Amino acid sequence: MASRERMASMDAAWLQMEEPANLMMITAVLWFDGAVDLERLRAVVRERLVERYPRFRQRVVPGPLGAPHWEDAPDFHLEEHLSTLRVPASAGRAGLEALVGDWLGVPLERSRPLWHFHLVRGAQGGDVLLARLHHCMADGIALARVLLSLTDPVDAAAEAAALETDVEARSEDSDTAAPSEAERRPQAPGWMRLAQGARSALRKGAELVREPILAGDLMREGAKGAAALGKLLVLPPDPRSGLRGPLGPRKLAAWSEPIALERVKAVGRTLGGTVNDVLLTAVTGALRRYLATRDAPLEDVHALVPVNLRPLDVPVPRELGNRFGVVFLRLPVHLAEPRRRLREVAKRMEHLKRSPEAVLTSGILEMLGHTPAALERAVVDVMGTKASLVATNVPGPRQPVSLAGTRLEGLTFWVPQAGHVGLGVSLFSYAGQVTVGVASDASRVPDPGALVSAFQEELDALETAAP
Template sequence: MDRVRPRDAVFLAEESPQTPLHNVTIEVFDPGTGPDALDHARLVRLVRDRIAFVPRYRQRVLTVPGNLAAPVWVDDENFDLGYHVRRSALPRPGTREQLLELAGRIVSRPLDRSRPLWEIYFVEGLESGRVALLSKTHQALVDGVHTVDLGQLLLDLHPESRELDPDDWAPRPAPSSAAVLASAVKENLTDPLAALDTARSGSQAVLRAAGHGSARARGLLAAATGRSPQRNGVINGPLSQQRRIVAVQTRLDDYRQVRDAHGGTINDVILATLSGALRAWLMTRAESLGGLRQVRAVVPVSVIDEELEATSLGSQIAAHFVDLPVGEQSPVVRLHQVSYSFQAHKDTGRSVAANRLAGLAGFAPTTFHAIGSRVAATELRRGYHLSVTNVPGPQAPLYAAGARMVASYPVPPLVPGHPLAIGVTSYDGGVFYGITADRDWIPDADLLGVCVREALDELLELSSETRQRAPRGRRGARAARPRTRGRGGADGSSRPD
């Protein structure tokens, strides 16, 4: 009997209507034309073809009676691929804003626990004839050890799809309640650690429920007295059940230009851009910076560390904390401060080159983002304002059933008390930001997306001025500098050239 691992059991126990724990990816495709164009039927065939590589995508969670042990994974005897691969449409010509509004509603809904914990939406009607895929997968499903994200397996390096052997899967009968209960009792008696893990998961669920009750009580009190509840911080606060999604597309060459002018890495420039964006956005709000000089961010990074749990991606994922200098006025100084923070990570010798990650088979960023979100969720006790997952992807186009992917936006989940999370993916010459915000606590999330573009433009302008002031020989030397050094990981911190 395949029991849910302790960490995954915690994710299942801690989930609530305010904190649905699933990762979402929004991918935009040029579907092509004619009979071979990507449509819902071709997507269903593609998923049916590739799902054999991730057996857990056809399994559901079965709860042990009395919660005497962690749940178990069992085959879904009524598995219905049509339920999981859904079809939707926007009023033509659908804008990106309409797509993101739809994504916000999909992100807000928890997954059905009685079925395998994933969904894919095929969205038609986008402007320029494009289509989108919205994939939604629970954190307990993708651990990078036993299961990678299905999205990693749907994309090919060439328009011609790989021919695979037919899948003759048949579900195994689910064990009876008596068998599940007997197995749990036996395991608790023979394995004290298993009993301890069960107790921990249950206690955390109780504490989470109590916390939600307290938050609701504070809200009712505020409504009765006419006073707003006290804020936990400038960008921290309670969560509602609704989400807002913001997407920003930029060019990778712009980050290279800033890096070449001021040093550091692509990852440093991305985080410096976010620092400038957060600074500008916070200053437009009524509370301004509120004395906030730094935004503490957890940035999951890829490392080689035998003490951490191994993944199927060739490295482990660890948390790295960086203080984003939102109180600093100079964009260049912000960049140098971010670079200095990551220098310590580089000096450990554990870092993994980003070009190695970008060269993994399939579209590994979807799996890395899922693992990074898991790491961020487990680091809540250490305290941070914001999670940022930054993953380097391949710099060549990828295809799904012959359709070229033109954009990929990660949509990380929110955790209690953190109404803002940011994911970044570099792919095929672009850098794509996905911003998840609580719809009620951060109603101006769109403005943060505008500030990301403005912060990057500011760095680009200063970089151009630096290059113009530099002597001709110095400019040539900088341009000729070999691009072999760097550090990498789920943060995408080295140069994905």
């Protein structure tokens, strides 16, 4: 019998949470400037994922007393996890969004390792990679870092800079040390750049999590912790609206054209606020516009916001795993004036940064991993009534990167909407641009593209608002 390893309790919580209409799956969409070489992609995935992280070649099996365990898949074949799809060029963005939406509702095969990559051919402009990974493998921040470890700097100058960082890091055993003058070379030899490719790619994880949303100091004093727990317990359900209700099997996806990050920064400089504040204010305004078109009450709603709790200065461990909490951010939908809305978002965000709420919810998730699946679902459903959407904001590499030799043009991703929440909004920045992505249950938000358009209108409104 193959050796087995018991699944960590928080990872087990995400496995048990899955239901046919509410899959616990992290989905990423990466689009490229041109065609991706399939054989080269296979080689990169094998070297940097399958051989580096055991979870990519392990399946989930029940252990003693039914507890889930990890076990090496006896018949693992990479080809079963990396397949190709084709869309007609005439399909355009709408066709791609429809394809991704269809796969959002398809569960991963439980008899195999819980991940799958689809290389989509035929799209206008270049190929698209659709990645689907189960949340029991790792949290969204960790998996985003892992996916970006597949990439390389897009030009020689960036490669040399990544190499310098790697050389200094090895000498100082630190991800944040600066290279010395002696080590600043215009370009490293080709064989050395190739040999260091995997390590330099891994270090882009530090770039990705340098400014994760709400990764500030998290207070853990007992009194404040008790107060935060009490607040969570008495938090009332979100108001009734089309955003909330029973979920169905059909899922939908939409995403924006890349938006210049400098636009967002300029709004923050003018009106006062961080990039996160401006983006979340635009999300809030988009929800207000969307609800108004459906004659729904313009009341504040809560967003479940994941908070990274993993040390930011170390690589993702080989065992991956979940290490995060969530906070309930109340979005000021009731405020009609964009500037007031921005100030209120900033104030509420600042309060959450000093709250132990994320640590508490992390502990709750870990505890639920030890409980029967039915009890866990009941508790998660109660928590889910207190929010109307999941919102994530993750900064990616600041410089362009390539995957298997093809330049990455942009990406978006979604984490699962646990607790029967039917809407997910993702903000991902890369190479000076930010993309907003919306994933929804078709019975809750049947036109996610309308939310994307409303987000862009809100950003325009913020740009024209006087300080």
